[in-house]
Amino acid sequence: MVKTTETDDFLGRQGWGRAERAPLAGDASTRHYIRLTRGPDTAILMQAPLDAMTAEFVMIDEILTGLGLSAPRILSAVPEQGLILLEDFGDDTYTALLDRGTAAGPLYELATRTLIHLHQGFNLEFTGAQGLPDFGSDRFLEQSMLFAEICLPDLADGKSNRLAESFRQAWKAPLANAMAVPRSLLLRDFHAGNLFHLPDRDGVRACGLIDFQDAGIGPVTYDLVSLLQDARRDVAEGVTAACLKSYLAAFPELDTVAFNASYAVMAAQRHTRVIAIFNRLASQGKNGYLEHLPRLWRRLDEALKHPALVDVAAWFHRHMPPAVQIAQQGQQK
Secondary structure (H helix, E strand, O other): OOOHHHHHHHHHHOOOOOOEEEEOOOOOOOOEEEEEEEOOEEEEEEEOOOOOOHHHHHHHHHHHHHOOOEOOOEEEEEHHHOEEEEOOOOOOEHHHHHHOOOOHHHHHHHHHHHHHHHHHHOOOOOOOHHHOOEOOHHHHHHHHHHHHHHHOOOOOOOOHHHHHHHHHHHHHHHHHHHOOOOEEEEOOOOOHHHEEEOOOOOHHHHEEEOOOOOOEEEEOHHHHHHHHOOOOOOOOHHHHHHHHHHHHHHOOOOOHHHHHHHHHHHHHHHHHHHHHHHHHHHHOOOHHHHHHHHHHHHHHHHHOOOHHHHHHHHHHHHHOOHHHHHHHHHOOO
């Protein structure tokens, strides 16, 4: 993390040196956010480790705003110091609004329309887009192997290497086949905690976007999974069905069989990876993540019912049936 003197110098040059500072709740990353208040004006200071993707955040921000979407306006940035001064979207994240009882349907429909707009407008001709990471089957496979690394050693009685290799083999074909859908800008963490409702803006600009520095190019199904199969909250089946219907209606040329298979595989892949991540965080004393594991296992079991995942389902049935899943969750408590 950058030194305090560097932060003070940066804010001083931007006229925010005397602003009141209030840390904002963070996520599972190493980034930190501070709300700055200067009279009636506010801004957000993002601080990141010097090896983090600060420059990538700036580039993706420019792509999104160029498409007419609401990414935070960048007031100033020094990527080599891990510092960005951002527009403040306020406190009305989807998570906060839903927790206060706001109807879910309109919010999720707005987010779905935002993805439609992004997928219709994005192309690799945007400046910097060609250098974005490729989220293909190989990268998704390596991400999936995090589960073997974190969740298998304590369960395999010394046979984790063999189990890990069988796990890898089970995923190869489903992930390769899941790439048979269009590719676009993949934001990766497109979920309620990273979306804001901005009611003073029109159309899809009413959906504010943050936390996209890890974006890449990948299948259009992934961000839909991130939105509609949220690791941290349940989304009603009716809302999910309506959003998927809206998305498919916007792309009538899509092969719905391939789309549904890709959606199921991306759901299973994401849930598997997040189960591993949340277990790792819990082992570091962040036990709040444990409450989400039952939801993730349930969602994973649902995804594994799709025929595209028959080999992966067989692996979990053999090595991690429900009783083992429950025991695995309890290990961190």
